[in-house]
Amino acid sequence: MHRLRTTVARLRPLTAAQAAQSVGFRTPQPVRRLNAPVAAEPFLNGTSSNYVEEMYHAWLENPRNVHKSWDIFFRNANAGAPPGAAYQSPPLLGATSQDVASLQALVGAQPNVEKLVEDHLAVQTLIRAYQVRGHHIAKLDPLEISCVDFDDAPCAVGFQNVGLYGLAETDLDKVFRLPKTTFIGGNDSALPLREIIRRLEMAYCQHIGVEFMFINDLEQCRWIRQKFETPGIMQFTVEEKRRLLARMIRSTRFEEFLQRKWSSEKRFGLEGCESLIPALKTIIDKSSQSGVESVIMGMPHRGRLNVLANVIRKELDQIFCQFDSKLEAADEGSGDVKYHLGMYHKRMNRASDRFITLSLMANPSHLEAVDPVVQGKTKAEQFYCGDTEGKRVMSILLHGDAAFAGQGIVYETFHLSDLPSYTTHGTIHVVVNNQIGFTTDPRMARSSPYPTDVARVVNAPIFHVNADDPEAVMYVCNVASEWRNTFHKDVVVDLVCYRRNGHNEMDEPMFTQPLMYKQIKKQKGVLQKFAEKLIADGVVTTQEYEEEVARYDKICEEAYSRSKDEKILHIKHWLDSPWPGFFTLEGQPKSMNCPSTGISEDELRHIGNIAASVPMEDFTIHGGLSRILKGRTNMVSQRVCDWALGEYMAFGSLLKEGIHVRLSGQDVERGTFSHRHHVLHDQTTDKRICIPMNYISPDQAPYTVCNSSLSEYGVLGFELGFAMASPNALVLWEAQFGDFHNTAQCIIDQFISSGQTKWVRHNGIVLLLPHGMEGMGPEHSSARPERFLQMCNDDPDVFPKISEDFAVRQLYDCNWIVVNCSTPGNYFHVLRRQILQPFRKPLIVFTPKSLLRHPEAKSSFDDMLPGTHFRRLIPDDGPAASSPERVKRVIFCSGKIYYELTRERTNRGLDEAVAVVRIEQLSPFPFDLVKAETDRYVNADLVWCQEEHKNQGYYDYIKPRIRTTISHNRPVWYAGREPAAAPATGNKHTHLSELQRFLDTAFNLEAGKV
């Protein structure tokens, strides 16, 4: 309303002085009169006032800038027409003859002003319709059977539809002034309607469909309009066209070569979307030219071998030899199929003459699961090279149409894109939209018109393009790279294409898509079409084209011959994240021992004091926090640590040693249980924070602690990727409660537990999973230890050979480490061991809740000094241990139940009769230490006690291993909750009675052996 009134006021007649003043000025400063009667004019609504204002400014610049009718109109107004009178509507039915006379006096024989305004507005609306909806009618589908259904939202544009906008066919040759919201005019500010429509059709309705008008940022919208509307903007030099053809040849002939040589092998070929290769190469060229040095890519199966060969430039013989089923693997591990392996390659980019590193991340079959992993790795590379704006390192993610629309992780990954600790400053997404997912049509696979609609949530522009037009593809890829380079935000290129074969080369697509495949059979290949076009245009000759084809075929044949010499498959050649210097040249750990993980008393005291301080001036913290910090001061003076302080000691000491520490997850900054407080908030100044951990030492590594989005799948994947970039970082992801980790199950199963064996790639990620039966109900109790333990690769039935380096070797051989520490000191050690051991392994830590504040769950500094280590097992050190032969029962347990057991033992006066032994490292199982305990208590029976239900927790994992340790010569009894479907009861009373019942079992030495 304010805007309207201002505009209206501006339309007041100018005084002579004002008129004179305004000459030569783009924006005069008219007198404001807010309640001018003209505000009531019917044509001056919010939109039209913008338009009239624009006309007015143009008229002020030069009366000839506007149509004659407008000129007269403004002159009349300036000549002193009373406010409102100059804008009188032409006579309407019911107008008085006086009205008509006065209007005629003003405008004389001038055209109908209202009609004029309406027509101009109609043209504006038409332009906007193209901008908003032009993509609906763009010719995007090479098969012309488009699966995109816009029935509910028809895009009525084109010559035949001008009537819908209130325009007539007779208006087509009238000249209309173009609004500033379009660039179709080029140097012209006005064009005939016919030409306006023609140019809009060219910009928005050919082989490119631009979806962008939903973007909130006006400058970004303007930028895109300029890139697509400017006349003649999509032009390429002969050189560029020839290069494009060469790339199309490589892409096409590579698939044809594979098909010729291995016609019965699955390869998930790219046929039907061959322009993906020039698309990616264009993005990489352009990004390299703007300074990008490293591109990290994630992609699914489709066209992956082609991307490896022609984008990353993996040696062809290395790819071809993968098809040889007789090839033996040289590396340990089970390996993976050829279209999952990763790759890392540094090469000179010819477009930019700069080096660029391209890496394609290994990935599982689980579509889109690699997305957050790529983002995490990208972020880490940016972080380690100080690239705070994403100018040197970037990511490209490729997607299939069905997966992009269907997999929730896509959405979760998008939501990381603009978060300070997770942004990679813009990802270029490329969708191979072959309009089918295996055998399923899009109309059965998604509810949105496009597979790309998910990207709209983050205001990413979406460039749909007909993949049968390589030039259009190249153009949008150039624009996408420029977009990322300009705005550092995500962008999507939707390559609308088809899949020439079945889902894989063995599949019969006619079973399920008969009509589509009839059409596909008729479809001329894109290379052939493009080559014919370029030959017809004189860009290349037929002979040149054929020579280029022959040249590439020869390259393939030669590589094929070489590939036959390969006898051994080296999966290590397919590493996506090498860690130079961390391993020996043969890729082995540099040693098989782990130094003491203790630190000096001074260091403990120093870090403890930092943890208790507010190292910023004039910083007001909350009173409750002051008490917590005071508590820390007291602990330091008493030389003890609670859980939070133990963690502080581990992080702080590693930081001091130059190891970056990154802790991420929901509410990790404070800690779900309000125990951590790594970020202090000034109570008087908004957004003023202090992170004491970054004040440990001037040359320390930086500490990152970040509250994450509420996504386990996305954020765990991200941190896993982050941890891949460097072995010299402790990267931790904490679940809010361990129970919630299973929404990230795919990352756990497909990457964390099995990543090394599939892809020979180490990863030291740490999962902190709050766990414990505390009466909090079925979803706030269990981190599901049974699931993690079930995936451990140590053999329950074989007692291992105990060598001197057994403890470390066992860690090296396992797929991951699972611990449940019962003391802060042991937690401190296990975190430090993650970095001090000479290799990297994922670490799963079941972390406590009530132990965070349990008065007994404290560790003395003595347990953390130099010479001390992580304790895989903590033997009983009470009266039972001093006369072991008199002990009647050894209760093995893990985690917080230890404290309940020892309290109960004392209450029952059984301190001498019962030993309680804590297994802190569940996996790999400490066979040697368990054996020492079972050997020591020769007369005791053995019990495994856990607070979890019998079919959950650790029992199924532990029992066979203890039995193996004792050569099956004694039973292992169970004390714990009974089998159950849910992890915990929601009823506090039931919870407590269950606890009492199994404690009774545990300490009933005479009977009750279950």
Ligand SMILES: Cc1ncc(C[n+]2csc(CCOP(=O)(O)OP(=O)(O)O)c2C)c(N)n1
């Ligand atoms: C999470 C997941 N679910 C199911 C599958 C099985 N699957 C493999 S490919 C495929 C179809 C994928 O379609 P699309 O994303 O369009 O890629 P296209 O094969 O068409 O290139 C399916 C369902 C999978 N690999 N991952």
Ligand SMILES: [Mg+2]
């Ligand atoms: Mg598909």
